[in-house]
Amino acid sequence: MIVQHNITAMNSNRMLGLTTNSLAKSTEKLSSGYRINRAADDAAGLSISEKMRKQIRGLDQASTNAEDGISAVQTAEGALNEVHSMLQRMNELAVQSANGTNSESDRTAIQNEIDQLTTEIDRVSETTKFNETYLLKGDKSLDKKYTYSYKNFNAAQQGTATLATGTSKLTMKFEGETDGGATQKLQDETNDFLVSLRDSGVKVGATYNDGVKKVNYSLSLTGSAADKYTVSVTDAAAGTFAILDKENKSLGTITVGGAVDAGVAASGDSATDTIISTTIQAAESESAQAKYYDKDGNTIPANALSDYMTMNADGTAVSQRGDSPQAYDAVGNKKNIASANINFLKDLTADLTVKLHVGADATANNQITINIASMSAKGLGVNGLKVDGADDTNALNAIDTIKESIQKVSDQRSALGAVQNRLEHTISNLDNVVENTTSAESRIRDTDMAEEMVAYSKNNILQQAGQSMLAQANQANQGVLSLLQ
DSSP: OOOSSSSHHHHHHHHHHHHHHHHHHHHHHHHHOOOHHHHHHHHHHHHHHHHHHHHHHHHHHHHEEEEHHHHHHHHHHHHHHHHHHHHHHHHHHHHHHTTTTTOOHHHHHHHHHHHHHHHHHHHHHHHETTTEEESSSOTOOOEEEEEEOOBOOOOOOOOOOEOOOOOOOEEEEEOOOOEETTOOOOTTTHHHHHHHHHHHEEEEEEEEEETTEEEEEEEEEEEEEHHHHHEEEEEEETEEEEEETTTOEEEEEEEEOOOOOOOSSSSSOOEEEEEOOOOOOOOOOOSEEEBOOOOTTTOOOGGGGTTEEOOTTTOEEEOOOOOOOOBBOSSSOOOOOOOOEEEEEEEEOOEEEEEEEEEOOOOOGGGEEEEEOOHHHHHTOOOTTTOOOOHHHHHHHHHHHHHHHHHHHHHHHHHHHHHHHHHHHHHHHHHHHHHHHHHHHHHBOOOHHHHHHHHHHHHHHHHHHHHHHHHHHHHHHHHHHHOOO
């Protein structure tokens, strides 16, 4: 027996050390709950785990960001609900003011409430905020927009509507009624009649009397015009006819002209044509504002002109937008809005832009942009709204203006509602990604307690056995002493 080394004891001690280390690692894993406590435990696994943790924590915060966005949207939408209510009340008041039973003092009283509601709209716009961000007053740091209004005409223009028979030699012309030859009636007073001419047409006839070499013209209204208007013969030979409304108020004059067809030869023979207009032009007046209409026949108010007009590059004048919707005149003819009829004023308030970051990465598609227009009275186009006066002119204009303002608020609320719905889906998706990524990261980083408990028990038994074997190996050399005695 060689005693210079104790190989058996050395081997037992080495194996006992390995078992002790394994037992220590098992104890660490069981006590921490993590399979990877340091890079040496699993270098690649640690790298993957930390990458997943970055994503998880980023997405958790992104979900919180989205929830904050919903809160901001709900705050703005709640305020706009009140603005909507006030605009509806203003519309109600404008309709009331337009009624002919109101006196001028009545309209003044109605105007007082309009003024108060306008002031309250401004207050709501200026004070509604979320986490110190004002939501409804736009962004005054940007210089982007212009507001527009219609100019009054500076000089009277003879309003005419010319209707052509096509292949016929008979023609006719409509002239709006004048007062003493000076002030022409407002175009809206003739609008319905001109529309009737366009849509239903009129019948123009000519009877030839060869005895006196004279043509007598006749005119009759067709379609809806026949029920609403009356034709009064002014001079059949001259071809002039007055058009009266149901109150026998003259709307204007139709003049018939042109030669009788060559086939009309005998006395008493006649030629009749039904004329459908394609070239009616709306009447204008020195006291009327320019009037333009959308495709549905609704008046385009001043606060909607930004859809049709834009500033020139030099900032000195407005011009028709290239992408503008089609505008029409009072009787449905396509018409470009004349820049000469438009006033413009620079508006220093642009839309407020709020970007919500709803992802763990810095990519642009991880941002949801919320645009909120200025909801002040000026932004809505109801600042300085008037419904007072001796007649219903202001009230009727106010109705059109308020209608456009209500539509603007509705569009904004609709946009906010769409964003809110999107954010709810975003939160659901983020939570789903976080849940599944957390599960994957846990499989890499966390301890399987059952599996690790088995390993711990194994290492514990091996440690005890190793200690016993080491003790026995050390006792084996004691036999040498008995040989020496």
